[in-house]
Amino acid sequence: MRWLLALTGAALIAVTGALVRSAPVTAVGSFAVLALLAVHPAVRDAGPVRRLLRAGLVLLAAAVALEHWRWPTGDPPTDPAALLALVTDPGRQRLEFLWQVGLAGCLILACFVFIVAIGQTPRDRGPFAAMSLVGGLILLSATWFAADQAWRSRPEPPRGDVFVSFGVAVGFPTGPDVEAAVGAAVLLAGAALTVLGCARRRAS
Numbered sequence: 001m002r003w004l005l006a007l008t009g010a011a012l013i014a015v016t017g018a019l020v021r022s023a024p025v026t027a028v029g030s031f032a033v034l035a036l037l038a039v040h041p042a043v044r045d046a047g048p049v050r051r052l053l054r055a056g057l058v059l060l061a062a063a064v065a066l067e068h069w070r071w072p073t074g075d076p077p078t079d080p081a082a083l084l085a086l087v088t089d090p091g092r093q094r095l096e097f098l099w100q101v102g103l104a105g106c107l108i109l110a111c112f113v114f115i116v117a118i119g120q121t122p123r124d125r126g127p128f129a130a131m132s133l134v135g136g137l138i139l140l141s142a143t144w145f146a147a148d149q150a151w152r153s154r155p156e157p158p159r160g161d162v163f164v165s166f167g168v169a170v171g172f173p174t175g176p177d178v179e180a181a182v183g184a185a186v187l188l189a190g191a192a193l194t195v196l197g198c199a200r201r202r203a204s
Contacts (some may be wrong), residue, residue, distance in 0.1 A: 100150035135193025
């Protein structure tokens with residue numbers, strides 16, 4: 001019970017941090033959940049698959065670090081010309097693309113490691129099998145979203161023969177960031193279900 005309470009408390013910290021747009025709080029809560037999963041008794045007793053589960057958690061931690069290292073700080077410029085120069089700067093577009101690729105790459109590798117771990121556990125149709133499969137599907141959905149974002153953020157080469165008209169809308173955060181909170185909850189829930197379900201299948 002104390003492990004469940006600790007995991008729930010850390011997850012609530014992460015989700016609350018995302019909701020109030022606090023990158024440090026979100027990162028600390030997320031790292032705490034992943035660390036607790038790595039040292040959970042079920043994972044410690046999972047035999048050889050333990051290394052795979054912990055490797056997947058390390059990759060998820062790298063994704064969390066990338067996500068919150070890049071978290072936007074400050075307000076965008078209100079001058080239209082300055083904002084247009086910011087969003088069309090080739091160097092900024094390249095960095096954005098590399099950041100998105102790094103984030104998606106960590107999630108893809110984590111999913112691959114977890115799939116291998118699930119493949120090495122006993123094949124059954126019990127609740128822990130369903131638990132690990134549901135968690136894996138949740139992580140795959142988050143990974144698909146990250147990969148799609150990376151694809152959409154790829155830099156487009158300038159074309160001198162085409163006139164491009166830009167419409168720029170400036171938005172300022174005025175309330176809770178529900179999307180970020182849901183994203184944090186999805187990632188952590190997927191990790192917990194996958195790791196604990198897989199570990200308990202191995203131990204049973």
